[in-house]
Amino acid sequence: MTLTLGVLLLLALCQGTISEEPSSSPNSTNDGLKFQLPTPTYETKDDYIPRSIGNLFKMVRIFLYVVQPNFFPKDLVREVLQKKFELSMDYGKVIQYEIGVLFGVVLGLLFVILMPLVGLCFGLCRCLNRCGGEMHQRQTEDGPFRRKYYALALLILCVLMSIGIIYGFMANHYLRTHIRKARKLADSNFRDLRTLQNVTVLQMHYVLDQYTTTKEKAISDLDNIKTLLGGDIQEHVKLKTIPVLDDVEAMAEEIRDTKVLLVSVNRNLWELKKSPEEIYRLLREVKRDLEQSLKDPVCSEPTQRARCNSIRMSLDQLDNNTYLGQLRLLDNEINNVNGVLQTNLSSLVQMSYQSINNIPERLQKQTTEIIPAVKRTLNYIGLNIKMIAEKVPIQEKLSVFLDSIEDLESNIYRELPRVEKYESYRWLSCLIICCFLTLIMIFYYLGLLCGVFGYKQNATPTTRGCVSNTGGTFLMVGVGVSFFFCWISMLFVVLTFAIGVNMEKLVCEPYQNRKLFQIMDTPYLLNENWKYYLSGKIFNNMDINLTIEQVYRDCKDNKGIYTALQLENVYNVSEHLTVEEHIRHMNNEFKKMSVNLDDIVLKEEGKRNLLDFSDSGVEQIDYDTYLAETGKSLTKVNLLTYASGLKEHANKLPPGVLKESLTRNVIKIQDIHNIKFLPLELQLVQVTNILDALDSSQKFITNDLPSIIIEESKEYADIIVSYFEYYLNWAKSAVMEEIAACKPVATAFDSAFDVFLCNYITKPMNLFWFGIGKATILLLPAIIIAVKLAKYYRRMDSEDVYEDDENIAMKKMYRSASNPL
Secondary structure, eight states: OHHHHHHHHHHHHTTOOOOSOOOOOGGGTOTTOOOOOOOOOOSSOSOOOOTTTHHHHHHHHHHHHHHOOOOOOHHHHHHHHTTOOOHHHHHHHHHHHSHHHHHHHHHHHHHHHHHHHHHHHHHHHHHTTOTTOSSEEEOOTTHHHHHHHHHHHHHHHHHHHHHHHHHHHHHHHHHHHHHHTHHHHHHHHHHHHHHHHHHHHHHHHHHHHHHHHHHHHHHHHHHTHIIIIIHHHHHHHHHHHHHHHHHHHHHHHHHHHHHHHHHHHHHHHHHHHHHHHHHHHHHHHHHHHHHHHTTSGGGGSHHHHHHHHHHHHGGGGGSBOOOGGGSOOOHHHHHHHHHHTTSOHHHHHHHHHHHHHTHHHHHHHHTTTHHHHHHHHHHHHHHHHHHHHHHOTHHHHHHHHHHHHHHHHHHHHHHHHHHHHHHHHHHHHHHHHHHHHHHHHHHHHHHHHHHHHHOOTTOOTTSOOHHHHHHHHHHHHHHHHHHHHHHHHHHHHHHHHHHHHHHIIIIIHHHHTTHHHHHHTSTTSSOTTOSSHHIIIIISOTTSOOOHHHHHHHHHTTOBHHHHTTGGGTOOHHHHSOHHHHHHHHHHHHHTOOOOOTTSSOOHHHHHHHHHHHTSSSTTSOHHHHHHHHTSOSBSSOHHHHHHHHHHHHHTSOSSHHHHHHHHHHHHHHHIIIIIIHHHHHHHHHHHHHHHHHHHHHTSSOSOOOOOOOOHHHHHHHHHHHHHHHHHHHHHHIIIIITTBOHHHHHHHHIIIIIIIIIIIIHHHHHHHHHHHHHHHHHHHHHHHHHHHHHHHSOOSEEEOOOOHHHHHHHHHHHHHHSOO
C-alpha cells in the first residue's frame, strides 16, 4: 500500500508541465469596464394631462360619441388625400358619416333663424296688447300654485344655464392661458431637438473614446503579465502541487519508516517460526501421556467410561492451530528499500519549492515576443472601429431631418404673433358671449329675488308693491335681451361645434389611436412613385418597409435613430462590426503564446527514486495472509480452560493411577500456558500492530490525486479578449439602440398634435360650445317661463277679482240695502 502512494505521487508529478490552454471564464472578466452613454435631459414632457378640467373634457367626449358614433372614415380620407374625392358623387358617404353633426348644425341654424323672428313677432304682439302685453290679470284659484311652479322651474333652468356659462368661462380662460404657453412649448421642443443633435455627436465620440479606455485596460494587463498571469499560475500550481510535494516529503519519511517496520516484522517472524515448535512438542507429550493414562482399567468401569471417552475426544484440541513456519521472511524487500534510501528525496523536494517560486519570472521571459504582437492587433482593431463609425449615417440622416427644423422654427415664430393676435379677438368674442349670457342670468336671478321676496299674499294685481313689480320688470328685460342675443350665441356655438367635433374625430382621436399614421402609410398615397413615403424620402428605395407609424412607435420607445429609420439598409453595423472577426484576430495572437514550466515539481532523479521504491516488492507482500496467520490462536482451545475441565474430570475419578496422571498433566498444561504460550501470544499481537501501522501508512493519501494541469495562460488570454468582446457588443448595441434616441422627435409630434392642437385648442373649444350651447338652448324654455312668471310679479292696470259663493251673497245683501225699492 505504500507502493500505491508512491505510484500516485509519481503520476501527479509527471503531469507538471503547464503548457495547455485553459477554458475561458467570461464571467470573471469585465472588471472595471462599465460604459454609459451621455444621457441628455429633455425639457418637454412626453405626456400631457389636463388636471384642472380634465374630467369636463371627458364628459364632452362622451357627448361627442353620442353625436358622432361612427368610426374613423379611412377610405374617405384616403380618397380626399389622393384627390379622388368628388362631392357630387360621394356626398352620400359624407352625409352618412356626418349625420349627427349635420343634425346638430341644422337645429342650431333653425334656432339662429327662428329666434330673431319669434322675438320680433313677440315684441310686436305685446305692443298691440296681445300675447300677454295687456296689463290686466284675472285672479284664479290655482294662481299661487302656478306662480310657485314657474319660479321653481325658472330657478332650475337658471342654475343649469349658469353651469353651462361657467363651463364657457373656464374653457375660454383655459384656451387663452394655454395658447400663451404655445411659445414656451415650441421653445422647449426646439431646444430638445438641438440637444438631440448635439448629444448624438457626443455619444459617437464617447463610443470611440471607450475603445481607448478598453485598449489601455488590456495593455495594462499585458504589461503586468508577470503579476497577473504568472501570479495566477503560481497560485494554482501551489494549490495543486504544494500538497503533492508535502506528500512526497512525507513519503521520504514514510520510506524510512517502512524500512524500520519491515526489519521489525522480519525479526519477529523469524522468532515466531521457532517459538511455537517447543509449545507444540510439550503439548504432544501431554497428549501422549493422557492417551496412555486413559488405557487404565478404571476407564473400563461403567461409571467412568463416559468420562474417559469425553477426555479422549478432547485431546485433539491440543493440536497446533497455526502454520507460521510457512510464512516467508522479508529479506529481499528490505534490501530493495535500502537501495531507495541512498537518494536524498527531501533535498529534491526543496528544489521543486524553489522552482515554483520562480514561475512569474520564467513566464515573463517566455512571453517577451507575443506582447508587442497583441498590442499591434489592438491598434488595428481601433482603426477599423473608427472607420466604421465614420461610415454609419446616423449624423448625416439626423442632420437632414433637423435642418428642416430651422425653417419650421422660423415659420412658427413668425406666425405666433399673428396667432396670439387672433386669439385675443377670439378670447374677447367668447368673453362677450359669456358676459351677455351672464347678464341675462343676472336679470333672471334679480327678477326671482325681487319677485319672491317682494310678493305679498294680500296684495291684488293692481296693488302689488314696488319690489315685486321690479322683479317682474327684470324678468322681462332678461327675456328681451335673450331674444336680442341668443341667436348670436347660437351662431357661434354652431360654428365651434362643427369645427370642434370634426377636429376631435378626424384628427385628435385617430392620432391617439395611431389610425392617422395608418392612413399616412397607405402605399402610394403621398407620392405616386413611392410605396412608403419615408422609404422614398430617406432611401429613395421602394423596397424598404419603413412606415411613419413604425418610426413614431420606435421613437416613442426612445430607440436609436439607427433602428427607427432602419439605417442598416444604408450601412449594416452588424456585418462590419463583427465581434467574432475581431475576437478571432486576438485569439490567433494569444494562441502563439506557449508557457512551458516543465519539471517545476520534481526532478527526474526524484521520479526515478519513486519508481525504484515502486519496484521494491513491498506492494507484493500479502499482508492479509500474514495478518490472518498471526491473528490466530496457537491452539484450538484455551489451555487454561482445557486444564480446568481436565482437573474437574480428575476430581471425580476414584484414587488411582488415572487420577494422578490427569492431575499431573493439568499442572503441565498450566505451566505451558504461563511460561511458553503467553509471551508468544504477546509477540503475535506486536506483529499484528506493526502490520496495521504499515497498512495505514500505505493509505496516507487517496488513489485520486487531482492532476496538475494549469490552464491560466488561456484564461488570461480570455480575460484580455473579453474586454474587447464586451466593448464591441456594447458599441454595436449603443449604435443600433441608444445613440440618437429619437424620443424628442416623437415628443415634438405629440406636442404639435396631441398637446397644442387637441388639448390646448380642440378640447377647450368643445367644452366652450358644450357649455354655452347648453345655456343658449335652455334660454328658450326660460323665456317662456319668465314671461308667464312676470305676470305674477308686475303691477297690473286692471284686474278681475276671484270671488267665491260667500262673497257673492254678501255683495247682493249690500246692494239690496243700499238700493231699497
